[in-house]
Each structure stands twice: as C-alpha cells, then as structure tokens.
Amino acid sequence: MTPPFSPVLLAGMALYPVPAAMLQPALSAALLIIHRSHPDVFERMGEFTGSVILIDPIDLPYAFLLTPDGRAPKLVAARNHPTNEADAVIRGPLLSLLDMLEGRLDGDAMFFSRKLEIEGDTEVVVALRNAVDGAEIDLTADILSLFGPFAGPARVAVKTANHVASLASRDLQTLADALLAPSMARHDAHDARLRKISDKLGDMDKRTRKRRPEKS
Amino acid sequence: MTCPSLELVCPAGTPAALRSAVDAGADCVYLGFRDETNARNFPGLNFNNRELAEGLDYAHQRGAKVLVAINTYPEAGNPGPWYRAVDTAAALEADAVILADIGLLDYATTTHPGLRRHLSVQASASNPEAIRFYVENFDVKRVVLPRVLTVAEIAALNKQIKVETEVFVFGGLCVMAEGRCALSSYATGISPNKNGACSPASHVHYEDEGDRLVSKLGDFTINAFDTNEPAGYPTLCKGRFMAGGKTSYLFEEPTSLSLGTMLPELAEAGVTALKIEGRQRGRAYVAAVVQAFRQAVDAVHAGQTPPLMNLENFSEGQQETTGVYEKTWR
Amino acid sequence: MTSKAKLTLGPVLFNWPPEKWRDFYFRIADEAAVDCVTLGEVVCSKRLPFFEPLMANVIERLQGAGKEVVLSTLALIMSKREMDIVRDITAMNGLLVEANDVSTATLLAGRPHTIGPFINIYNEGTLAFFAKKGATRVCLPVELSGKTLSVLSKNAGLELEVLAFGRLPLAVSARCYHARAHSLSKDNCQYVCTDDPDGMDLDTLDGEAFLALNGTQTLSYSCNNLIEELAEMQQMGINRFRLSPHDIDMVGLAGAFRDVLDGKSPGQELEELAEGLIFSNGYYHDVEGGRRVAAE
Structure with a gap:
C-alpha cells in the first residue's frame, strides 16, 4: 500500500522536473492501493467525500488535489497551485504533512502551530485529519511493501530498528530510480538534493523508532 | 498506607x-x-x-x-x-x-x-x-x-x-459548568448539548490579514495572532476579548x-x-x-x-x- | 379582548444595590402588568446577604398587589454553604420555589414547584419526568427553537413558560469573570459586579459587541426579544412568557408585552424602551442565538 505522500514518491518529484501528467499513473496507482487497504479513511470523510482538498507541501514544486470520494477517489498532481479548485487547502513542510499522515504527531498540535496553514473550509480539513489519524497508515511498512523481492530481508532489518535510517535512504534511491529514472536524465545537483531529503527521512525514522508494536 | x-x-x-x-x-x-x-x-x-x-x-x-x-x-x-x-x-x-x-x-x-x-x-x-x-x-x-x-x-x-x-x-x-453553556450556539447555532459540538470547525475561519492571522467563529473574531505568535483554534471560551478597556483571555488562556x-x-x-x-x-x-x-x-x-x-x-x-x-x- | 396569556418577571440576575433592588420591586408591585414575579439570587451566593433582609418586605408588597410570588434559587451549587442556602429555601412553606439545579428539584419533589431555565429540559421525556416529580411549570432553556417548543407544548402535562425578553443567560461557571476582568479573584471580588447593572460588555478584538459578564454568569450582549413570536407561541398553547429585568423601564416594557398579548399594538415602542439594547431572536428560529430574524 502506498500512501499518496509516500516520501519516496514525493522525493522523486522534488528531484526531477517531471511534467505533472507523468506522475499521474503512479499517483493513481498509489491512491488505488490506499483505497483498498484503508477504505475507512474514505468512509470517515462522510459528507465531505466530494470535497476537493489541495495539499501543498511548500518544499516541493507540486501540490496535490485530493478528492476523498469512497467510490472514485482522485489524487492529481499540479505544478501550479490551483487554490481556486479546492474547498480547502493544507499547506506546510513535507515532513509535517507526513507526520500528520502517519498519526505520529498529534494533529491538533500541528494544526494550531503556525507550521501548517489552512485555508477554506476548516471542517473538511478536520475531517481529513481525523480520518487519516484513524487509519494507522504506516509509511515504513508501506515503503517496504513496494519492494517485492526486497521486502523480506528489509522487514528483518526494520525489526533491528538500528538500520531503519540507512535502509530508508537506500530504498529511497532504489525507488526513485525505479519510478522515474527511465524517463529522466540524472544530474549531480539532483543527487545532492536527494541526499538532503534522505537525511531528513533518516531523521524522521529515528523519531519513529518508538512506534507501536506490529499490527497483529 | x-x-x-x-x-x-x-x-x-x-x-x-x-x-x-x-x-x-x-x-x-x-x-x-x-x-x-x-x-x-x-x-x-x-x-x-x-x-x-x-x-x-x-x-x-x-x-x-x-x-x-x-x-x-x-x-x-x-x-x-x-x-x-x-x-x-x-x-x-x-x-x-x-x-x-x-x-x-x-x-x-x-x-x-x-x-x-x-x-x-x-x-x-x-x-x-x-x-x-x-x-x-x-x-x-x-x-x-x-x-x-x-x-x-x-x-x-x-x-x-x-x-x-x-x-x-x-x-x-471547559471553564463553564459543562452542559450548561450555550456560548457556542449563540455564535454558531451549533451546541454541545444539542449537536455534540462546541465551536464547530464548520464555523471556523482563519483570515490572513498580512500582519496578523485572525481566527473567527461564525461572525465573531475570537482571536488574532501576530506573525510569530503560535495560533490557536478559536474555541470560544479560550479567545481574546475586550472588557472594561482591557484586552485579555478573559475566560481562560489557551x-x-x-x-x-x-x-x-x-x-x-x-x-x-x-x-x-x-x-x-x-x-x-x-x-x-x-x-x-x-x-x-x-x-x-x-x-x-x-x-x-x-x-x-x-x-x-x-x-x-x-x-x-x-x-x-x- | 384580554388573552389568558400571563407574564412572569424573572429574577434580577444582576447585582443591584439593595435599595435599588427593593425600589424596583416596589414599583413592579404597584405598576407593572405582570402576573407573577420570580425573585431571589440565581448567580452568586456571595450577593445574597445584601438583599436578604429586604426580601420579606418585597414579597409582602408584591403579594399585596395580587402578584404571584415565586422564589428563585442558585443555578450552580458547589459548596456546602450553597447547598444549605437552597435547603433552607426549599424547606419554607407557603411559597412556590423555582429550581435552577437538579439538586433543588430533588428537594422539591413531591410537592408543587417550578423549574427555571437553568435545568436542561430539551425533550418530552425529561419534561414528563419533572412533571411526574411535581413540577407544575417549566421555564424552558434558552437554546430551544420554535419547532422544539411546538413539540414540547403537545401533551406537556404542565405549564410551559418561555424567555421572551432580556439578555440570554448563556453560561455559568465556578470562576468569576467580573472579578477576573478587574484582575481580582472571586474570593476577594470587592463586588465589582455592582458597577454594571445590565452586565459588563465584552467585545471582540474587532470591537464588536458580543457577550455580557455578570459575575460567574455569561450573558448574551444582545437582548432576546420574542415579541413578534408571541402570537405563534400562543397558537402552540404556550401562555406564559418571561421578561428578564434590566436597568430600563420594566413597567413600560411589561405594558408593551401585555398590549401585544392582548392583540393591541404596544403603547410604547420596544426599541425606545430598551434604551439601546440590541435585539435577537435567533434561537427561536433555529439559527445562531445572536441573530435577529426579521418577521415574515
């Protein structure tokens, strides 16, 4: 299951000046998987399933339009930031948005710090936050599940916890390649940015080591 | 013991x-x-x-x-x-x-x-x-x-x-006696007793005025924050108000x-x-x-x-x- | 034609100086077109000692003028001292007592009593329960809409009363906001609430009038006014309306309400009588309580 904001996916997008349209298959696939594994997220959106939420990670060149419709959910990347197409906007640093997605950071705490900006219909944002918090989206597991043949050994590594940071950075590279390399030329500058984001992700994982026990 | x-x-x-x-x-x-x-x-x-x-x-x-x-x-x-x-x-x-x-x-x-x-x-x-x-x-x-x-x-x-x-x-x-407070419904029509929500998100708006961020509940300004001040959700009784010529968190601080x-x-x-x-x-x-x-x-x-x-x-x-x-x- | 609808004067919610309080009731006794007068401290037990000595005289004068007198009671009872005050009032014979807390209703159970707007009665089940316990009249809470009133008025089993005029009592707390506004504590409040006979205005940061402070109580800034809804409520079978005292000409105000109940146009304009109080009727129309909905 790949959440729409999988750090890998987002990092890849930050790195390469991909036309938004080229991301669409990956985004749709990701949303399909999350829709299958976490149907309750969409169910919890209740009367707001038809709402459009612009999720705008300020450190990425993209924003995302999410329609959390339980029957036909949509996640569309846009290079411009079509605020006028959205009922609500959530804007903030990528890592804060990831924290919110994973339920690692208390929603209210983030919500009410100036880190996160909210525009438009506050109720839609609250609904999304509550729905996502209830879903137990687990990025590490999500990333690993993408790796097919690597998944087995990777899980063992995660259990030792110490390797999480290095693993994440290796996986990041692998996945970025897998997703985007075929259509992109690589540049050193991009590599440097990739390393920066890897480090950030490493920090993030350190902070999550004390996660709850595995789901039974 | x-x-x-x-x-x-x-x-x-x-x-x-x-x-x-x-x-x-x-x-x-x-x-x-x-x-x-x-x-x-x-x-x-x-x-x-x-x-x-x-x-x-x-x-x-x-x-x-x-x-x-x-x-x-x-x-x-x-x-x-x-x-x-x-x-x-x-x-x-x-x-x-x-x-x-x-x-x-x-x-x-x-x-x-x-x-x-x-x-x-x-x-x-x-x-x-x-x-x-x-x-x-x-x-x-x-x-x-x-x-x-x-x-x-x-x-x-x-x-x-x-x-x-x-x-x-x-x-x-709650700074008011619970179940005996109609402040929310007075400002929004939504009440804890009747609807199960106080200061509901449906009636919350943030207005960025450049030098300050204003939080509103219904038509009423509940608080305003300077650029570097941590913002708050506009729960009515945790707002900043003016009484007797003074501005304060009159009911309770956040x-x-x-x-x-x-x-x-x-x-x-x-x-x-x-x-x-x-x-x-x-x-x-x-x-x-x-x-x-x-x-x-x-x-x-x-x-x-x-x-x-x-x-x-x-x-x-x-x-x-x-x-x-x-x-x-x- | 005189309608059978009755007017009740609610208790003075504010901390008026004792003489002002007494003279107010004397004038009500002599001149006001109200059928029933509810009096006694509702908000803060610390205020009681000041007008308690005047109580007997006031009651005598009101009864002498043919008014029904009901003793009102504290809305929030926290300490043993407050509990004892209420026990004493409910132990008296001969006067109808209005309960504003479930505790008081318990003490009054089994004999006729009334229920004030501070007890949560939102539906027919709860209403029936109080009727079974001996309540004969209920002044309903502020939040109820006209639609709810119409449901409750069917087979109510007791007399319903509706708040028709006055700042709305929205909340009660253990904390004294009047004292807090003056940077004082409740224990050492210096009775600053005496300075504001209609409550202390509370404005938003944008200077919009919003609420009014009255000691531990928070009221609306706007003044609930259901004079235009009286006829509709009468059609529902509601025949008693409460006017909450303010520092205005309450005799004139009661007269205006009486006129409208009797199908006449009011002798004096309400806007004029209300001396700048802003009107609202939102709760009745099932919108924000602070809104004023124009008559259809």
Whole structure:
C-alpha cells in the first residue's frame, strides 16, 4: 500500500522536473492501493467525500488535489497551485504533512502551530485529519511493501530498528530510480538534493523508532 | 498506607486510538457513535456499530473496559437516534453507557436495567442532592464530576455520597459548568448539548490579514495572532476579548488541564476514576498521555510520588493548569 | 379582548444595590402588568446577604398587589454553604420555589414547584419526568427553537413558560469573570459586579459587541426579544412568557408585552424602551442565538 505522500514518491518529484501528467499513473496507482487497504479513511470523510482538498507541501514544486470520494477517489498532481479548485487547502513542510499522515504527531498540535496553514473550509480539513489519524497508515511498512523481492530481508532489518535510517535512504534511491529514472536524465545537483531529503527521512525514522508494536 | 485503586479512563475517537489507549495501559476507554448522540460529534471521528463491536473485543481480550458516551440531549420529537444508541450499546454488551439527559436515563433504566449507567459530566451534577437524584431515580453507578469543584470540595462531596466519582485529570478544559453553556450556539447555532459540538470547525475561519492571522467563529473574531505568535483554534471560551478597556483571555488562556502531580490528593479525596479528555485528538496524543498517566497511577498505587510527565507539547498553547481543582483559579 | 396569556418577571440576575433592588420591586408591585414575579439570587451566593433582609418586605408588597410570588434559587451549587442556602429555601412553606439545579428539584419533589431555565429540559421525556416529580411549570432553556417548543407544548402535562425578553443567560461557571476582568479573584471580588447593572460588555478584538459578564454568569450582549413570536407561541398553547429585568423601564416594557398579548399594538415602542439594547431572536428560529430574524 502506498500512501499518496509516500516520501519516496514525493522525493522523486522534488528531484526531477517531471511534467505533472507523468506522475499521474503512479499517483493513481498509489491512491488505488490506499483505497483498498484503508477504505475507512474514505468512509470517515462522510459528507465531505466530494470535497476537493489541495495539499501543498511548500518544499516541493507540486501540490496535490485530493478528492476523498469512497467510490472514485482522485489524487492529481499540479505544478501550479490551483487554490481556486479546492474547498480547502493544507499547506506546510513535507515532513509535517507526513507526520500528520502517519498519526505520529498529534494533529491538533500541528494544526494550531503556525507550521501548517489552512485555508477554506476548516471542517473538511478536520475531517481529513481525523480520518487519516484513524487509519494507522504506516509509511515504513508501506515503503517496504513496494519492494517485492526486497521486502523480506528489509522487514528483518526494520525489526533491528538500528538500520531503519540507512535502509530508508537506500530504498529511497532504489525507488526513485525505479519510478522515474527511465524517463529522466540524472544530474549531480539532483543527487545532492536527494541526499538532503534522505537525511531528513533518516531523521524522521529515528523519531519513529518508538512506534507501536506490529499490527497483529 | 494502602492507596485505593484508581481507574484510568481514556479517550478514543477512532478504533486506532482505542487500540493505542488499551496498549498504553488504559483501564477503560470511552467513545461515542458517529452521530449527534455524543458530545464529540466531529467530522471524521467516532465509531459505527461494527467498529464498536471490534473495539469491545480488542479491549475485553486485554482486560480493559469500554464505556459508550451517549451524552447529548435528545431532540424533542426525535428520540430515536438516542434510544437506538443505548440499545446498540446494550446489545453489544458495552461495559457502561455515559448519559446526561434525564429522559434518556429514564429510557435506559426502564429498557435495559442490566446496562451499567454512568452520569456524564454534561449533566453537571456538582453537589450531593443532584447526585442523589440520579442515583435514586436511575441507579447510576458513577458520576463524572463537572470541572467546578476544588479537590477539597470533591473530598467533602465524596463523604456525602455512596457512588463512584470520576474526575478529569488531563486535556481540554471547559471553564463553564459543562452542559450548561450555550456560548457556542449563540455564535454558531451549533451546541454541545444539542449537536455534540462546541465551536464547530464548520464555523471556523482563519483570515490572513498580512500582519496578523485572525481566527473567527461564525461572525465573531475570537482571536488574532501576530506573525510569530503560535495560533490557536478559536474555541470560544479560550479567545481574546475586550472588557472594561482591557484586552485579555478573559475566560481562560489557551491551556490544558494537567493534574499529574495531584493524583495522590485525588486518591485521598475518594475519587474512583481519572479521566483523560481528548476523543478529538490523534492517537499520538492518546498513546503518550495514557502511557504517562499509567506510570503515574502505578506509582501512586505503589505509594510513590508520581513522576513528572512532560506532556506540555500535547497541551493547548503548550500551557498547563490545575484549573478549578485549586481554589485560586476561581 | 384580554388573552389568558400571563407574564412572569424573572429574577434580577444582576447585582443591584439593595435599595435599588427593593425600589424596583416596589414599583413592579404597584405598576407593572405582570402576573407573577420570580425573585431571589440565581448567580452568586456571595450577593445574597445584601438583599436578604429586604426580601420579606418585597414579597409582602408584591403579594399585596395580587402578584404571584415565586422564589428563585442558585443555578450552580458547589459548596456546602450553597447547598444549605437552597435547603433552607426549599424547606419554607407557603411559597412556590423555582429550581435552577437538579439538586433543588430533588428537594422539591413531591410537592408543587417550578423549574427555571437553568435545568436542561430539551425533550418530552425529561419534561414528563419533572412533571411526574411535581413540577407544575417549566421555564424552558434558552437554546430551544420554535419547532422544539411546538413539540414540547403537545401533551406537556404542565405549564410551559418561555424567555421572551432580556439578555440570554448563556453560561455559568465556578470562576468569576467580573472579578477576573478587574484582575481580582472571586474570593476577594470587592463586588465589582455592582458597577454594571445590565452586565459588563465584552467585545471582540474587532470591537464588536458580543457577550455580557455578570459575575460567574455569561450573558448574551444582545437582548432576546420574542415579541413578534408571541402570537405563534400562543397558537402552540404556550401562555406564559418571561421578561428578564434590566436597568430600563420594566413597567413600560411589561405594558408593551401585555398590549401585544392582548392583540393591541404596544403603547410604547420596544426599541425606545430598551434604551439601546440590541435585539435577537435567533434561537427561536433555529439559527445562531445572536441573530435577529426579521418577521415574515
């Protein structure tokens, strides 16, 4: 299951000046998987399933339009930031948005710090936050599940916890390649940015080591 | 000296939060259905029947109880949703229901005499005669005390009643007597008593005016923040207002209740259960706060001083208060 | 034609100086077109000692003028002292007592009594329960809409009363906001609430009038005014309306309400009588309580 904001996916997008349209298959696939594994997220959106939420990670060149419709959910990347197409906007640093997605950071705490900006219909944002918090989206597991043949050994590594940071950075590279390399030329500058984001992700994982026990 | 056993009652807005609470050591989890029958009727929150059944299984397998809050006031001419909520809680064998409305208590007592009944804080029973009313008429087994009493008053009250009491020890803080506040409906039309929501998100707007961020509830400005000031959700009674030519947080600062250090006194005062507020908060909050209070309660049971909690980051405005439990607050 | 509808004067919610309080009731006794007068301290037990000595005289004068007198009681009872005050009032014989807390209703159970707007009665089940316990009249809480009133008025089993004029009592607290506004504590409040006979205005940061403070009580800034809804409520079978005292010409105000109940146009314009109080009727129309909905 790949959440729409999988750090890998987002990092890849930050790195390469991909036309938004080229991301669409990956985004749709990701949303399909999350829709299958976490149907309750969409169910919890209740009367707001038809709402459009612009999720705008300020450190990425993209924003995302999410329609959390339980029957036909949509996640569309846009290079411009079509605020006028959205009922609500959530804007903030990528890592804060990831924290919110994973339920690692208390929603209210983030919500009410100036880190996160909210525009438009506050109720839609609250609904999304509550729905996502209830879903137990687990990025590490999500990333690993993408790796097919690597998944087995990777899980063992995660259990030792110490390797999480290095693993994440290796996986990041692998996945970025897998997703985007075929259509992109690589540049050193991009590599440097990739390393920066890897480090950030490493920090993030350190902070999550004390996660709850595995789901039974 | 052996200390009477304190029960830790913890919030769950979602099944994930319920599991977090149970795993972190909750003795009891309280929750509500996904509608206007409970006082945290917020978008994206709460339980449907299947989730309640699963939550009951999860908790019971691990020795924890589940209490179902049905603590709003049924609409005249439309008691159905509230009756059904009580029926469902009874059918799924919830450990207790938490009720506030007298008509609904009457229904539950008559229809499901075997279903344990707690009196919600929303009933605001603050004295021995009010409590006697609910015990004699509806055989309530526990009363959640409104946040209007000092610890000394709670101790005195417990000597005059023969029913368990539960008090709030952490989280959001009503500064008005609970269930007796119409500020939210005055500004928004949405009321805690009728609709299960106070200062609802549907009526919240933030307006960026360049040099300040204004938070509004309905048509009313509740607060304004300078560029570098932490912003707050416009809960009406935690707003900044002007009175007598002065601007201040007139009702209460943005702050959360935290009674970690007062647990031994509460045990002394004869309290049975400690309640953590926050069904609308995420599971990160639930896990951290429940874990901290589990340790503190265990320490109290062992006759030790409870450890410091460091939960400021989970508090509104990163501020904590012992609130009304100390007389100077008034 | 005189309608059978009755007017009740609610208790003075504010801390008026004792002489002003007494003279107000004397004038009501002598001149006001109200049928019933409810009096006594509702908000803060610390105020009671000041006008308690005048109570007997006031009651005598009101009864002498043919008014029904009902003793009102505290809305929030926290201490033993407050509980004892209420026990004493409910132990008296000969006067009808109005309960504003469930505790008081418990003490009054089994004999005729009334229920004030501070007890949560939102539906027919709760209403029936109080009727069974001996309540003969209920003044309903502020939040109820016209639609709810119409449901409750069917087979109510007791007399319903509706708040028809006055700032709305929105909340009550253990904390004294009047004292807090003056940087004082409740224990050492210096009775600053005496300075504001209609409550202390509370404005938003943008200077918009919002609420009014009255000690531990919070009221609306706007003044609930259901004079245009009286006829509709009468058609529902509601025949008693409560006017909450303000520092205005309450005799004139009662007269205006009486006129409208009797199908006449009011002798004096309400806007003029209200001396700048802003009107609202939102709760009745099931919108924000602070809104004013124009008559259809």
